[in-house]
Amino acid sequence: MKSRGKTGAGIITGWSSMGLPAVFLLCIFFFFLGFFGSSLFSQQVENESASLHITRPRPRMLNQNEYDPMPQGDSGDDYFTTIPFQILSWKPRALYFPGFATEQQCNGIIKMAKVKLAPSTLALRKGETAENTKDIRTSSGMFVSSYEDKTGILDQIEKKIERATMIPRRHGEAFNVLRYDLGQKYNSHYDAFNPTEYGPQKSQRIASFLLYLSDVEEGGETMFPFENGENADSNYDFRKCIGLKIKPRKGDGLLFYSLYPNGTIDPTSLHGSCPVIKGQKWVATKWLRNEEDFD
Structure with a gap:
């Protein structure tokens, strides 16, 4: 238990000894690393989609079961x-x-x-x-x-x-x-x-x-x-x-x-x-x- 306590204290002490400016710069560094990393990943996915000829979704076709037909006239039909x-x-x-x-x-x-x-x-x-x-x-x-x-x-x-x-x-x-x-x-x-x-x-x-x-x-x-x-x-x-x-x-x-x-x-x-x-x-x-x- 004591060894775990010392490890935790060492981490806190290490961050504290770096000072606020260093911590701030590290935060900025990791932020931009994550931002550019996600952009590169997104671009890669788009390129892979293009290579697979993925196009915009096709219009959804009418499903017979989605609608209740209206009463039709003598010359009409009862289906869509x-x-x-x-x-x-x-x-x-x-x-x-x-x-x-x-x-x-x-x-x-x-x-x-x-x-x-x-x-x-x-x-x-x-x-x-x-x-x-x-x-x-x-x-x-x-x-x-x-x-x-x-x-x-x-x-x-x-x-x-x-x-x-x-x-x-x-x-x-x-x-x-x-x-x-x-x-x-x-x-x-x-x-x-x-x-x-x-x-x-x-x-x-x-x-x-x-x-x-x-x-x-x-x-x-x-x-x-x-x-x-x-x-x-x-x-x-x-x-x-x-x-x-x-x-x-x-x-x-x-x-x-x-x-x-x-x-x-x-x-x-x-x-x-x-x-x-x-x-x-x-x-x-x-x-x-x-x-x-x-x-």
Whole structure:
């Protein structure tokens, strides 16, 4: 017991003999040692996280069990559904849907389209002919309705588009499946038809939904040159590939609106398909109308 007492007294005596200035300096030394040590450790953790490609947390998906559904109407559903999307632009209103279709669905659509492909055509303005517009759209394509597809793939996709857009599927045209080979493109154009250029319209295209069926190694982007009013005041060259660009990724979807809520054409909805530089581009387009009977 005595030896323990002497040891304790020796420590106290040693600190006392150093004096207050020395004790103060030691305290400062240990403070900065701890501060810089923690900073270095924090930096090391950040570097290790970066090397492991740790990114910001992904948005939490909706859990069916978290909410009690409201009483639905006769035409509604009693379950929650989540179709993730990103707002790409407000001018035009353009939404991106990652992973909208599966790889198997995309491959199935390509398989059914390959046997019926033909050079793509255009709706002609007054005075235009197929000959003087042949360089505007150089892809190959075909039209197919969901009721023609015995596999049921297009029916599944059409139902999902209906949920994503809240536009009844009976307002949709047949799917236009397109293939763009090397160098092929579609110059900037509108999906809606201006009556002053195309004559009176029985119905109008409200929106377009593009389902990318393949990746493209380089080029092939969907572009909006007038996004947010850019390039609209200049003498725009419709062959240019500028503005907001969306790279095709297999299974992803793109929705954009051609009309304002008042029914007039949104000038910023001008869009096109950039030339394919490397690879091949497959896409299925669904045009949505403001009327059911549009034939």
